[in-house]
Amino acid sequence: MSTRGWVLARRPLPLAERPAPGAARARVGIPTRAPRRRRNTSDRAGYVFLIPWFAGLALFTLGPMLFSLYLSFTNYTLLQAPHWVGLANFRRMFSSDPRYLDSVIVTVKYVAVSVPAKLVIALLIAVLLNRQRRGTGLYRSVFYVPSLLGASVSVALVWRSLFGPAGAADKVLSLAGIHGTAWIDDPRWALWTLVVLAAWQFGAPMVIFLAGLKQIPGDLYDAAAVDGANRWRRFWRITVPMLSPVIFFNLVLELVGAFQAFTPAYIISGGTGGPADSTLFYTLYLYEKGFSDFQFGYASAMAWIMLAAVGLCTALLFRLARVWVFYADTGDR
């Protein structure tokens, strides 16, 4: 008996075909074949219900995307109709716009530091919280809270006052003899306060790590302990390889997210990417070009380059994953 037939038989039948109550139990498990035609109509119903979503996708996502692809080859100022300029926008990016390259450098710095920092913290906390202790549930929730607040404007504002002139961070550090400045208003430090803000929001990857940790069979650890492996060794030889698919998943997700970071920099720098362009994220510069300078063609071109770059990074990660990601369930490396 195929599993599939059994599952189909458990579907509720139309009223007319419903057996008498007494016979119901007897019929469960009997392989029946649902008529092909009916399955199609139920599929169709599914698609009908998806229409609003598809319409939204076409209207508000795909349509604008294609339009922006077209705009990237034009100079469009909002007040004037788009005018075809070929590859001029793309050429300008790499030849005569020093701020563009500045924004790329700032973004790469941010991604390269904030993503590993966030993942390492998330993994460490997850390992700590994986043990059964009193109050573990509470701690898990508490550590997750920053991520709930993270993307919001309010936290960026809080960050501003924490690291701003005469902010709390400055006061606490000066107790320890570190007389800093207004951290977010100093180009040497502004970006790093944003990195700290990102790393602090480790809740989402932490929860995923926790779920992954729970799936690692305990007997692996037991066997290793019997063989005399210490905790450090067990972590590197068992936890990390067994967790590598989850690490990989978190890495890709966080990387894509970090490239798109916008809100904190926008709020903290007042939308300018300042001081002295030190927090000029790619997205922020794109926004400035589009919505302050009204160079929508140029901004669209930037968006597509960003898409290509993120796609490339992701593809590269997938390539590299073959080397280090270990899938226990498939047995191959």
Next chain:
Amino acid sequence: MRTPRIRLPWQAALALMASVVALLAAACGSGPAASSAAAGGSGKATITFAWWGDAARAKVTLAAIRLFEKSHPDITVKTEYSPFGDYEQKINTQAAGGNMPDLVTVDRSVQNEYAQRGLLLDLDKYVPGTLNLSGLDASFVASGKTDGKQYTVPMAQNMQAIVVDVTRLKSLGVPLPKPGWTWSDLAAWAKEITTRSHGRWYGIVDPGTLWPAFNSWEIQHGKSLYANGKIAFTAADLAGFWNFTSSLRRSGAGTSAQLTATVDGLPDDEPLLKGRAVAEWDYDSLFQMYSAGTSDKLTLVSLPTVGGKTGMFAQPSMMLGVSATSKYPKQATELLNFLVNSPAAARALGTSRGLFPNLKVRQQLASSATGPAKTVYDYEAANSGDLSPTPAAPPKGDNQLLTMMQRVYQQVAFGQLSPAQAAAQFVSQAKGIIGQ
């Protein structure tokens, strides 16, 4: 074990595409035309009026509009306002969609651009029937012209000034500067404040980020920012200005680079109101807002002079224009006329935008003004004698130079560039923006 492999990351990548690109294109779609005013000509007309500013300005503006609606029962006015930073984006988006507000406030930096793009109505056909401009200063009215046609009328006049916190100044025993002072007087005066307050307060907010401050600097040196729609200042001019402001900062008279970087145009973030500085360069139209933001007594002092010239001029601002696509251009013009001429409007508006356009009404208000409003009227009256002529409306791209000034000067303040290097960089970039 569940291994979330291939699917989710690609979905995330898709989501990225969606968000990055949709962000851009969101504003580009042609919105549905506003068809609310289907009532036609005979019934009531509903017009929209848009401006930028804070809640306090909105309150007085709404009061004035209620008076207008009372005297024009067949016109309903809908209003829109937003902070200056978002305003232009909003209006441009509406203009692209063909539904710009009927009566729209236009900044002087884009006045010519809007007129030349055909977004504004030539108001000459309503003068003098619907729009009476005879009570306004002739050169003030002329500032609303583009290519000889009256596309806009300024709603307010303001003037450059140094705002000073008198309360703190007195507590230090430092005297108020006298009109006719020089920039080196200012440097010494500001240094005195910093010294006597033991660094608790800075003398003055470093004005090196301010585009209009450089404008007055150029005028008092016998030059100008623009001539014939092209840049007329040199890198040496700008380096001179920045050398002076840098000397203020280095001596401690002017605010530190970090503190200057916090200035973003919002009153809450002004070092003057946060109790970090005693003076700052600004327009007198903001004086009432500043006064409301502190319990200290503030006053206005004219700009330091060079060879007796302050470089100050009567700045027409908040240009009012009627949308070229308006269904009710006559009614919108009636509202415009009310906002620049009516004594009742003037009383309601106060000095929330600067001085009232109609001269007779302005005088009536000045004689009865009290508090901060009186300070503004007195200041304008005291300086009206020796002003420089008002420069022509700046060419397209001027607003980009305004933000670039802030950005590039930050690099000077943080020691990343010398004033000369920064000025050279600024001028070469400015030529690319203004020449376009």
